[in-house]
Amino acid sequence: MVSHIDLNRINNMQYDVLREIGNIGAGNATTALSQMINSKIDMKVPNVALLEFKELPEIVGGAEKIVVGILFTLEGQIDGMMMFMMDMTSSRHLVKLLMGEMSTNNLDDFTEMELSALNEIGNIIAGAYLSSISTLTNMTITSSIPYMSIDMAGAILSVPAIEFGKIGDKALLIETQFKDDIKAVNGYFILIPTLESYGAILSSLGL
Amino acid sequence: MNKMIKVGMADLNVCVSPDAITTLGLGSCVGIVLYDPGNKIAGLAHIMLPDSTKIINNENKAKFADTGIDVLIKRMIEIGANRNALIAKIAGGAQMFAFSNKSDMMRIGARNVEATKLKLDELRIEIKAEDTGANYGRTIEFYPETGELHIKSVGKERKII
Numbered sequence: 001m002v003s004h005i006d007l008n009r010i011n012n013m014q015y016d017v018l019r020e021i022g023n024i025g026a027g028n029a030t031t032a033l034s035q036m037i038n039s040k041i042d043m044k045v046p047n048v049a050l051l052e053f054k055e056l057p058e059i060v061g062g063a064e065k066i067v068v069g070i071l072f073t074l075e076g077q078i079d080g081m082m083m084f085m086m087d088m089t090s091s092r093h094l095v096k097l098l099m100g101e102m103s104t105n106n107l108d109d110f111t112e113m114e115l116s117a118l119n120e121i122g123n124i125i126a127g128a129y130l131s132s133i134s135t136l137t138n139m140t141i142t143s144s145i146p147y148m149s150i151d152m153a154g155a156i157l158s159v160p161a162i163e164f165g166k167i168g169d170k171a172l173l174i175e176t177q178f179k180d181d182i183k184a185v186n187g188y189f190i191l192i193p194t195l196e197s198y199g200a201i202l203s204s205l206g207l
Numbered sequence: 208m209n210k211m212i213k214v215g216m217a218d219l220n221v222c223v224s225p226d227a228i229t230t231l232g233l234g235s236c237v238g239i240v241l242y243d244p245g246n247k248i249a250g251l252a253h254i255m256l257p258d259s260t261k262i263i264n265n266e267n268k269a270k271f272a273d274t275g276i277d278v279l280i281k282r283m284i285e286i287g288a289n290r291n292a293l294i295a296k297i298a299g300g301a302q303m304f305a306f307s308n309k310s311d312m313m314r315i316g317a318r319n320v321e322a323t324k325l326k327l328d329e330l331r332i333e334i335k336a337e338d339t340g341a342n343y344g345r346t347i348e349f350y351p352e353t354g355e356l357h358i359k360s361v362g363k364e365r366k367i368i
Contacts, residue, residue, distance in 0.1 A: 154232020155344020
């Protein structure tokens with residue numbers, strides 16, 4: 001039996017559980033990221049937010065902020081989207097840590113090789129995020145290949161927003177910000193399950 | 208000081224010269240500008256989906272191409288626009304990610320543009336200019352004083368249509 005979830009009537013316990021999902025997923029993902037770049041990454045307490053569409057870009061610093069967005073479409077028992085977003089400076093910094101001498105210094109453009117490095121970073125940390133949630137809920141999640149776009153945050157977020165637009169006027173998302181000690185890396189994990197999948201997640205955890 | 212009126216996602220508004228109207232970071236959504244050149248009155252809708260009749264929860268009229276345009280026209284007439292003088296300029300409808308499967312969800316930008324054109328055609332409102340499709344986001348600003356639609360994209364020159 002899948003519990004039904006009404007976007008406008010989410011209770012505190014449901015919020016807590018969803019926050020915990022974000023905690024576990026992002027915890028695993030930041031660990032993977034830390035290991036990859038060999039530097040400490042901290043995450044903030046996840047934010048489970050029910051937002052109006054026009055508020056959506058504000059969570060990452062405004063509609064016109066230029067970000068690297070890596071999107072995965074999810075299928076299986078949990079479907080929806082997973083998005084990994086970073087600002088340009090952070091992306092450049094990560095690429096440098098990974099590629100060292102082979103990376104360029106261009107702030108607003110990446111080479112093909114740098115782009116595939118970013119894609120791979122996205123792949124590994126989204127994989128870490130999703131596999132921990134899959135283990136926790138005992139549900140299968142199949143993720144697509146990473147799709148990347150470097151553009152205005154509003155434009156990138158329009159893609160998941162439209163999916164939510166089909167069912168209501170707000171989007172429910174689990175967002176976690178991460179950053180390192182020297183503030184060189186700053187980004188967001190955003191998990192956006194479909195409404196049915198929210199119900200399925202909560203049911204799997206006995207709610 | 209002239210005002211720049213901001214329109215959010217799934218939202219719409221109207222403005223009169225010398226004010227201007229803008230929406231930031233259009234992706235797969237479409238920005239629809241309607242304009243009465245004689246009275247220098249403009250309206251802008253930032254729509255997300257093509258068709259309100261296909262969606263159960265369709266209270267927010269500004270979210271859809273079909274109902275969004277209807278409401279926009281009504282709002283413009285209320286502030287003195289001449290219905291028969293209206294022309295349109297549209298921008299947006301990009302495909303932000305190069306999805307490999309070609310399902311409807313992935314073509315949403317193109318479908319938004321198609322639905323917008325269909326609706327404007329039904330209403331016999333001429334589309335004077337458009338900058339749609341491709342794979343990048345757009346911030347648009349419309350100036351009723353001149354009738355110019357300014358389009359800003361990352362790494363591209365400002366375009367005026």
